[in-house]
Amino acid sequence: LEEIVITSYQVQPVVCRRRMTRLDELGKKVGRTVTLECQVAQIKQTSGPTIFTLVDESGTENAAGFIEAGKRAFPEVNQGDMVRATGDVMMRGGQVQVELARLEVLHGAEAKEVLDRIEKAIDDRAEPADIPLLIDSPVLEKLHPEMRKIAKIIRRAVFTAQPILLRHHADADGICSAVAIEQAVVALINDSGGDFDTANYLFKRAPSKAPFYEIEDIVRDLDYATRDNVRFGQKMPLILLTDNGSTEEDLSAMRMARVYGIPVIVFDHHHPDEVVDQYLDAHVNPYKVGGDYGITAGMLGTEIARLIFPGVDQHVRHIAAIAGVADRSEAPERQQYLDLVADRYTEEECKKIALALDYIQFYLRFNDGKELIKDILDLNKDHDRFRNMVDLLVEEAEFAIAEQMRTCITHVIESTLPNGAHLFKIDVEIHAHKFTFPPPGKTCGEVHDRLCQQYSGKPVVTLGFGPDFVVLRSRGVFMNIPQMVRELREEIPGAGVNGGGHLVVGSIKFVEGMREEVITRLSDKIGKFSTNVN
Structure with a gap:
């Protein structure tokens, strides 16, 4: 037989086109080898393996790559890349994790196909549920489409592992608006397979002393965001401003956020300046639809929280009533929200909670006081502690106010x-x-x-x-x-x-x-x- 010698050839890796596993199926495949097509949302180098946070159309999970302790695995992979991952599904610390054998970056049409599939699925998942408002309000009805837009942006951030930074005015109404959102976002993270640590790095709440986004605030936020981006591979955050963000005073901070490509969304009830809209991805404000400050930020926050995660409805609806009395709303919506929770909280009790919030936040200063605030808003399971804490804080606050009035009223x-x-x-x-x-x-x-x-x-x-x-x-x-x-x-x-x-x-x-x-x-x-x- 004549020997044939091939002198021109190429060596190419061949990938077996096996069935792709979705991230939400990993819990059923522990101990098995799977292949995934995902987007890399975060890359975190630990003292041991490299942890890749992967996102697909069904959810978010972690995958670990290991070469040697503290050394970056798959260095050719960057945040935002479309990848094909192969590895074994294991349980680590009670959480599912893929131990990677292979992580290949996809390019061209193949990458676009994966991205388009993920984007469409996430966009569908992020669409808020079609639920009615808690009360009958022509102003809130007109705001409902823009509230749905904010809810969708927040839900999308959760599904794509984008951190959310919520800045709120440090008064009772601002706290109410922010905590309602916090409860919904944390519940959505947990419902999507996240845990306590995931919720902590994906969501942060921070009070602002002024009723606008100060330079001091944005500089601090950018410092933390850029550090987390470099050190932990986190995405730059979505910034949500509540009970602030609508006025010209916010512009300088918003311009800084734009330099870093950080999206900003706002719901507020201060009189708005149109100039801020060019820096915002969404803006809810009652003045824009013929309303006024009587529709408080806490009312808006409660309704938006229900759109983010309907399961928090019964848990947070009283927050709108507290916000209404806290900011002394004279709008008809105030009484409707009070009537909604009258079997649980009287108007006088709502006033006490509002005063307790103002008092505790004064001493918390720039801290969010997460668990303390939840106790005061009756969001934890210990109802007796809620009552005792509110009564004590109101007693202290009223004594301090009486002393102040005795001192200054004569002047x-x-x-x-x-x-x-x-x-x-x-x-x-x-x-x-x-x-x-x-x-x-x-x-x-x-x-x-x-x-x-x-x-x-x-x-x-x-x-x-x-x-x-x-x-x-x-x-x-x-x-x-x-x-x-x-x-x-x-x-x-x-x-x-x-x-x-x-x-x-x-x-x-x-x-x-x-x-x-x-x-x-x-x-x-x-x-x-x-x-x-x-």
Whole structure:
């Protein structure tokens, strides 16, 4: 026979096209070898193996690659790659894990086919359930499509192992809005096969002292996000702002987030500035559909939480009622939410919970106080501890408020404005206790409440000021604080005026040397607004 010599040839690896296993099927295949087609969501190098977080159309699981202790396995694989993984299914620490024998990066049409399949499936899974609102509200009905959009973005982040960073105003309404979302997201993570550690790295809640996203906040958040991205291979987070995020004061932080490609979504009830919308992926605000601040952030958060994970409905619905009384909503929705939970919590009990939240958050400062807050909101199983804790905190808070009022009420200065409103001023820097509860804003609010009772039926404005700030509270005067801030900034260029809040409740900051002129001009502007005298 004539010998044939092949001189030109190529050696190529051949992959057996065996049936692909979905990640949600791994629990049934322990001890067997499987092949997966997934996207790499995270790569974490440990002192032992390299841990790859894999995502497909059905869920998220971890796979471990090992060459030698502390050395990166499959270094050619990067976060975001489409891969074909082969390995043995094992149980580690009570969780399913694939011990990788092979991890191949897919390219071209093959990678696109896997990506398209995963994207479509995740998009379908992320679509919120079609459930009705808890109450009858024309404003909330108009907001419902955008609330569904926010819920879908959050659900998608969970299904793709994208961390979620929730920033909220550090008052009772802000806490309520954020904790409702927290309960839903953690429940969704657990329902999707995650555990305590997964929930901790995929979701973080952080209070913000100001009612807007400050530079101090975004810098801290970017620092942590970039470190986690480099050290643990985490994706950059989705940022969710609640009870803040709608105003011009948020712009600087949002611009920083955009530099890093971080998506930002907002639900808020402060008067919005349209300029922020260009930096947001979704924006829910009652003012956008003819409503006002009476639809509080906590109400919005409760409804969005139900869309994220309907199973938390009975667990969180009372949070909307607490938020309504906390922010003194006068909208009809407040009473509907109270009626919804009247068999469990009276209006007076909701007020106590709100006060307890304000008190505990003052001492928590920048900490989220996760388990403490859950106890106060009656979200843990120990109902007796909830009652005892709320009663104790309310007793302490009321004593502190009474002491503060006894100290400062005699220093209130009264005058009458041209529009007939009674203007009351108090220097909370020198006539109130500092660095203790209640803080200046709460002190001003308590003084205002007492003056409103004293001057029942008459328009009342209270200004609590310090060296470089003034806190405003109003009843019966149709003010527009954001508008006044813009005008003062232009009229007194050397005062460095900024601030905001709601239309009739808010705070303004300025340089100390211009205090008298700013307060004088501010008083003049308040005196020109129309009033409502009962």
